[in-house]
Amino acid sequence: MQVKTIRAVSRAVDVLYSFLGPEKELGPSAIAERVGLDRATVLRMLVTLEERGLLNRNEGNQKYRLGPRVVELAGKFLETDDLAGLAYPEVRRLRDEYNETVSIYIRDGTERICIQRLESNHSLKRNVRLGQRLPLYAGASAKVFLAFMPDEERTALVNSLPVPTGFRGEQLLVALPDIRQAGFAISLGEREEGIGAVAAPIFNRRGKVVAALSLSGPAARLNREKLYSLGSAVREAAQRISNLILDWSD
Amino acid sequence: MQVKTIRAVSRAVDVLYSFLGPEKELGPSAIAERVGLDRATVLRMLVTLEERGLLNRNEGNQKYRLGPRVVELAGKFLETDDLAGLAYPEVRRLRDEYNETVSIYIRDGTERICIQRLESNHSLKRNVRLGQRLPLYAGASAKVFLAFMPDEERTALVNSLPVPTGFRGEQLLVALPDIRQAGFAISLGEREEGIGAVAAPIFNRRGKVVAALSLSGPAARLNREKLYSLGSAVREAAQRISNLILDWSD
DNA sequence: ACCCCCGTTTCATTGTGTGAACTCCTGTAT
DNA sequence: ATACAGGAGTTCACACAATGAAACGGGGGT
Numbered sequence: 236m237q238v239k240t241i242r243a244v245s246r247a248v249d250v251l252y253s254f255l256g257p258e259k260e261l262g263p264s265a266i267a268e269r270v271g272l273d274r275a276t277v278l279r280m281l282v283t284l285e286e287r288g289l290l291n292r293n294e295g296n297q298k299y300r301l302g303p304r305v306v307e308l309a310g311k312f313l314e315t316d317d318l319a320g321l322a323y324p325e326v327r328r329l330r331d332e333y334n335e336t337v338s339i340y341i342r343d344g345t346e347r348i349c350i351q352r353l354e355s356n357h358s359l360k361r362n363v364r365l366g367q368r369l370p371l372y373a374g375a376s377a378k379v380f381l382a383f384m385p386d387e388e389r390t391a392l393v394n395s396l397p398v399p400t401g402f403r404g405e406q407l408l409v410a411l412p413d414i415r416q417a418g419f420a421i422s423l424g425e426r427e428e429g430i431g432a433v434a435a436p437i438f439n440r441r442g443k444v445v446a447a448l449s450l451s452g453p454a455a456r457l458n459r460e461k462l463y464s465l466g467s468a469v470r471e472a473a474q475r476i477s478n479l480i481l482d483w484s485d
Numbered sequence: 486m487q488v489k490t491i492r493a494v495s496r497a498v499d500v501l502y503s504f505l506g507p508e509k510e511l512g513p514s515a516i517a518e519r520v521g522l523d524r525a526t527v528l529r530m531l532v533t534l535e536e537r538g539l540l541n542r543n544e545g546n547q548k549y550r551l552g553p554r555v556v557e558l559a560g561k562f563l564e565t566d567d568l569a570g571l572a573y574p575e576v577r578r579l580r581d582e583y584n585e586t587v588s589i590y591i592r593d594g595t596e597r598i599c600i601q602r603l604e605s606n607h608s609l610k611r612n613v614r615l616g617q618r619l620p621l622y623a624g625a626s627a628k629v630f631l632a633f634m635p636d637e638e639r640t641a642l643v644n645s646l647p648v649p650t651g652f653r654g655e656q657l658l659v660a661l662p663d664i665r666q667a668g669f670a671i672s673l674g675e676r677e678e679g680i681g682a683v684a685a686p687i688f689n690r691r692g693k694v695v696a697a698l699s700l701s702g703p704a705a706r707l708n709r710e711k712l713y714s715l716g717s718a719v720r721e722a723a724q725r726i727s728n729l730i731l732d733w734s735d
Numbered sequence: 736a737c738c739c740c741c742g743t744t745t746c747a748t749t750g751t752g753t754g755a756a757c758t759c760c761t762g763t764a765t
Numbered sequence: 766a767t768a769c770a771g772g773a774g775t776t777c778a779c780a781c782a783a784t785g786a787a788a789c790g791g792g793g794g795t
Contacts, residue, residue, distance in 0.1 A: 493782095
């Protein structure tokens with residue numbers, strides 16, 4: 236498929252994504268610098284996107300921020316994605332039973348994205364934002380994706396993973412056979428200090444991994460033995476979710 | 486501000502919004518018909534939006550659906566919006582205390598959008614989707630927005646509201662002084678049969694209503710007296726949320 | 736085998752998106 | 766007060782990029 240993409244649209248998406256950075260509000264100049272376009276061009280895009288509700292304009296300082304329509308799109312995505320909706324009862328069961336944060340990730344290129352999550356009630360708890368992007372080279376869920384991926388896909392992926400220099404990723408690969416064997420993966424302080432997690436794969440009807448179910452919390456409550464002891468519970472919950480998936484597609 | 490908007494971008498947004506309809510997957514032709522463009526044009530937009538992660542392509546049937554990046558944008562919006570995050574503890578308290586669905590709406594033009602929500606545990610419960618759009622001419626939250634709006638803004642708005650023919654909207658306006666007086670509004674089967682709700686305004690530092698906090702559920706549990714008795718609890722929760730808002734902007 | 740529908744490609748036309756330069760405004764330093 | 770800097774919004778002429786009509790090709794159903 237060599238369809239030519241539309242430059243103006245792609246650039247507008249750049250503008251939209253520039254709001255994913257740390258600042259919540261941006262003006263035309265700042266964005267123009269970021270995306271490498273003329274201020275006039277950016278301004279027209281901002282006005283267009285605002286008119287259509289994807290952005291809002293702060294009349295006070297003449298800056299722009301994300302608009303409520305993006306939430307509507309996300310709501311629709313989560314509704315139609317089957318997964319988030321179907322999985323909710325199991326996510327809730329797990330969270331209630333162990334009172335730790337439970338989340339679901341799907342893979343997006345070389346990263347994973349949180350599409351569902353219920354947090355623990357403890358005051359010290361693992362915190363995950365809906366839509367948050369996390370790497371594929373570390374963490375229990377990441378290992379689940381890697382472990383249950385076709386070999387050729389994995390080798391291709393591993394080479395393109397943006398692994399930070401100095402990260403010891405070798406252990407990651409050697410653990411994969413064990414993970415396939417056990418049906419779940421654990422991690423302790425792997426991606427972030429002090430966090431422990433167990434994760435298991437969610438399969439579609441073709442046996443392909445479409446998501447990872449993860450239970451995570453502070454290492455103080457979730458030490459290595461505890462994580463292993465939770466493995467089968469998480470694996471079985473993930474399996475039950477898999478059974479709910481009707482979709483045969485990739 | 487008479488900046489010319491960019492046609493291609495605006496059309497691309499049309500394409501994006503066409504996924505808000507009932508079908509979760511759409512092909513170029515279906516979209517083309519919907520937005521009134523040539524199939525070729527739509528295809529280029531689809532490819533562009535997919536390349537940038539806002540859409541996903543189903544390789545099986547060559548159709549498109551919303552992509553995970555929209556969730557990332559929404560997550561960012563909800564994070565930066567302050568409100569959703571700041572309000573969460575109060576929303577949770579209310580939900581836990583009365584075990585009914587609690588939600589927060591912001592106004593967007595002639596509609597309101599749900600930006601935060603926790604559902605009741607009852608098996609019969611009010612169901613609200615994140616990002617769901619509801620009208621401004623009916624419902625407790627709608628009346629809150631109308632009641633606490635500057636007069637000239639309200640009269641301008643009321644004329645442009647897309648009230649369905651046959652809807653008795655007069656009662657709506659006469660109730661507003663009482664709502665201002667009480668600090669909360671109730672509704673019973675107003676927008677949807679069998680639903681009862683109480684709502685109260687959330688103010689910013691300028692005293693402008695930026696959102697409505699709502700508690701709602703089946704009329705079987707929430708009859709008129711019950712709703713009135715919950716009024717002050719909801720009003721006070723909304724007031725506590727208002728106090729958390731640091732933002733001075735409009 | 737036929738047809739119809741739909742996704743994709745090609746291509747010529749012109750309308751449209753583009754950036755440089757300009758104005759206007761606001762806030763800050765001198 | 767005045768000068769200055771930075772940023773928002775405007776104008777304009779040019780080039781090329783977005784567009785739609787038409788053609789292609791494959792898949793599914795009758």
